[in-house]
Amino acid sequence: MEHTPIACSHHDHNHCISDALEAARQLCLGRGVRLTDLRLQVLELIWQNHKPLGAYTLMEMLAKANTRRVAPPTVYRALDFLLEQGLIHRINVLNAFIGCPSPTTKHQSHFLICRACGIAIELNQPELSQQIIGVARDAGFAVETQSLEVSGLCANCAGNTEHSEHRHE
Amino acid sequence: MEHTPIACSHHDHNHCISDALEAARQLCLGRGVRLTDLRLQVLELIWQNHKPLGAYTLMEMLAKANTRRVAPPTVYRALDFLLEQGLIHRINVLNAFIGCPSPTTKHQSHFLICRACGIAIELNQPELSQQIIGVARDAGFAVETQSLEVSGLCANCAGNTEHSEHRHE
DNA sequence: GGCGGCTATGTTACTCTATAACCTATCATC
DNA sequence: GATGATAGGTTATAGAGTAACATAGCCGCC
Numbered sequence: 001m002e003h004t005p006i007a008c009s010h011h012d013h014n015h016c017i018s019d020a021l022e023a024a025r026q027l028c029l030g031r032g033v034r035l036t037d038l039r040l041q042v043l044e045l046i047w048q049n050h051k052p053l054g055a056y057t058l059m060e061m062l063a064k065a066n067t068r069r070v071a072p073p074t075v076y077r078a079l080d081f082l083l084e085q086g087l088i089h090r091i092n093v094l095n096a097f098i099g100c101p102s103p104t105t106k107h108q109s110h111f112l113i114c115r116a117c118g119i120a121i122e123l124n125q126p127e128l129s130q131q132i133i134g135v136a137r138d139a140g141f142a143v144e145t146q147s148l149e150v151s152g153l154c155a156n157c158a159g160n161t162e163h164s165e166h167r168h169e
Numbered sequence: 170m171e172h173t174p175i176a177c178s179h180h181d182h183n184h185c186i187s188d189a190l191e192a193a194r195q196l197c198l199g200r201g202v203r204l205t206d207l208r209l210q211v212l213e214l215i216w217q218n219h220k221p222l223g224a225y226t227l228m229e230m231l232a233k234a235n236t237r238r239v240a241p242p243t244v245y246r247a248l249d250f251l252l253e254q255g256l257i258h259r260i261n262v263l264n265a266f267i268g269c270p271s272p273t274t275k276h277q278s279h280f281l282i283c284r285a286c287g288i289a290i291e292l293n294q295p296e297l298s299q300q301i302i303g304v305a306r307d308a309g310f311a312v313e314t315q316s317l318e319v320s321g322l323c324a325n326c327a328g329n330t331e332h333s334e335h336r337h338e
Numbered sequence: 339g340g341c342g343g344c345t346a347t348g349t350t351a352c353t354c355t356a357t358a359a360c361c362t363a364t365c366a367t368c
Numbered sequence: 369g370a371t372g373a374t375a376g377g378t379t380a381t382a383g384a385g386t387a388a389c390a391t392a393g394c395c396g397c398c
Contacts, residue, residue: 036347039346056383073387074346078347092261095383135294136321139292140327147316147317147318147320148318152311152312154309240377241356242378243378
């Protein structure tokens with residue numbers, strides 16, 4: 001267990017999940033939107049995994065967790081809600097979703113994605129956002145959303161380069 | 170016409186297509202890889218459009234162009250080849266493909282994508298690439314590929330803001 | 339309290355995107 | 369012209385996402 005990815009290392013995961021869920025509850029309360037059972041459960045599953053999760057994987061997990069068996073539209077609606085509220089991000093390159101650790105502050109979607117262990121590390125780099133906006137403005141382009149998805153090897157997996165490389169030739 | 174997006178402004182489109190195709194031929198020749206009829210035709214269709222093009226749209230265009238009717242795997246294999254050679258880029262947020270104007274120089278995939286007219290403008294900002302690599306390194310992350318997809322309004326469409334906004338509200 | 343409207347979820351069916359697996363044709367070289 | 373390698377054809381299916389319509393729960397209000 002010593003090769004746990006950064007974002008997952010040295011933290012009480014249960015605590016981090018319950019924090020995220022509590023923050024979500026407060027945020028929805030404050031905004032007057034309804035964090036229903038289903039939406040909360042989807043958010044919880046996403047946080048439990050701590051890795052980008054596809055909509056269909058999520059469906060299976062829901063089916064296992066309860067006896068509740070949900071169809072695609074149900075999951076996608078929950079995901080849409082969570083996206084709108086900024087509680088999760090979508091990773092386009094993976095067609096997957098991951099929890100946002102700071103849903104209250106408006107920010108862009110910038111991720112480091114490890115091809116070996118699958119973890120997605122969210123960056124918090126306002127200067128980078130600004131630089132991108134600046135580059136766009138030079139081209140006369142008005143930015144609305146940014147999606148930066150950097151693929152490679154995380155610190156842990158890069159540490160085991162030989163093995164990783166062999167596993168993923 | 171002064172608000173024409175960079176990538177499309179003031180250029181002889183036929184010339185720009187034939188240039189791209191000729192460059193592709195040379196590049197493949199130099200690398201000893203085969204730019205077959207099919208691959209060339211796919212690349213040509215992509216360049217003719219000058220906007221990100223989905224694989225299935227491409228299939229229809231192929232069916233119309235010739236009597237040749239191809240199945241999905243055929244198109245995807247051609248696209249995979251073109252991607253490997255750096256002749257096209259994939260726009261994840263659109264599930265679509267677009268020609269690369271500078272396939273010979275290794276570079277990352279950075280795009281401005283207009284939600285109104287659908288154009289995708291490729292950025293050429295090595296400093297931005299470097300900054301991203303730096304940020305990643307600070308997190309112990311070894312970058313392999315970058316995908317930056319910025320959505321918003323291009324100069325042209327932003328110029329018609331009132332109309333665009335109404336159309337897309 | 340029951341009516342009416344609103345929001346959330348359930349259900350069915352379908353579209354779009356992508357790949358697996360296997361088979362055939364073409365090319366390249368000896 | 370046999371042989372191996374690469375490219376393309378074919379069938380079927382997996383994976384991702386949405387349209388359209390039905391139902392259920394919630395809220396306010398007269």
